[in-house]
Amino acid sequence: MVSTDPGIWIYSLLVLAVYSFVFKHNPAFRVAQAIVVGGSAGYTLWVSIEYIQRLGIGRVSADPYVLVPLIIGALYLFQIYPRLSWLSRIPVGMAIGIAYGTVLIPGIAAYIIAPLTQTITPFWTPNPLANFNAILNLVLMFCGVAFFIFTTDKFVKGRYGFIGRIGRAGLMVAFGAACGTLLGAKVTSAIGNIIDLLTKWLGIRLAI
């Protein structure tokens, strides 16, 4: 049975409007786009206000020090007052500084050391397939890095140019795999929307 819930109707019509884009750019798509952007911004604003009330203002009586970040955060609002807009740089600077300060050191461990130790693994294990995989990983990583570092004509066109070419092939495989998985993810989203339309909107029973 077709849904009588106005929310489901709005959702379904917006989904159809968004997917109409694959056939042609049209006004329905633009309307849906504007509604989604505006709705998201409005919802985020509401959740942010709720969060400030719950964990900010709501905690002041129990912990007066909470006032300090609240006041610093409020300085953001001076963006709209040109004469004192410099005050808004204080919370921006603090936010960026704290974020980078807390993230920098763990970042070296996470993005440089950890992948390196995982890429260079023993290739003399009893499993020949794992050994092959380990060697392939190492070779492709080396060649991939060489492709980006040794970019002079002498290297690229010279005797060792094949190293960069192997690296480029490895990168293409990686980009292809990434593209394939991205396609899978997007198709999954589309299937999910279709299931919602069929079940929640049109009330059709699926073979789940």
Place this chain on the structure above:
Amino acid sequence: MELRGERDMSRKKPRWTTRLLNLDNPPIYAILLIFMILPLFYPLNTPVPVTAMAIDLYNKIESLKPGDVVLLDFSWSYSFKILHEAGHVAVLRHLLSKPGVKIVMVCFMGADSELSWRDVMAIVDIEKNYPDKKYGKDWIWLGYIPGGEATVLAFADNPWAIAPKDKYGTPIEQYPDFYNAVKTGADFALVIEGGGHGGVNGHVTGGFLKSYGLKYHCWLAYNMDPSVIAEFYPYYPTIIKSMLNGNAGAAEYERLLNMRGAGSVMVDALSMTHLYVIALIVLTNIVYLYDKYLSKPRSSR
């Protein structure tokens, strides 16, 4: 717009290969739609080989003891709910089936993640399906905590300083099973991040990797956005112990739980559409090469 095989445009009618190569999108999408919808009515029961990653997570949850606390994160934007929902539903059902296991639910990504949580809870329906599981004793919901990566790192160091109250405003001290059991990220028996957006550099996923993975060496699992899973393989299995690959991972987990849920249905439709896309790629390449062959003068063929 310049058409492929334009040298033949002097003819009155382009070759069938040229017309095929310049086919408009609508018929291609229309057939794609059919391939998506058919398996929803006529299940193919596509074989789903269960990978070691799903088995490891299943075994980990099976090994949880009463009193163990699990951190279950819902940090996916609502627009990605299709990718993560089935996996989280299956994992949450498994967690709730374990007696005495405590679950802390939280989200760090975008304000709309709370909607993702709401939808998962509506499907699992704890009150109806798990009446013995009580809020505050067996599970708590901290809601959305903004601040991105810095907050994730701080939450791992001292969770209750970052989230002193739950979503409903109750101080965590009033939930002693949680407050006393967890002092740092290391006290979580299992950490499951739902999201993966932005890859390893994502401001939530990266935070989980650095804090729970590298700093506290927790048993860390991801219910992953499949489009970025390749970025995480270098961290598996030493730092990240398990990854559910979107709906394919969900289908694997459903198989382990002997249930057929949304993940299994999705995999049927996904397999069909992938086959269709592969067939299109092969067909287009064959037609392209044939078109190129036909473009040559007869004497040089």
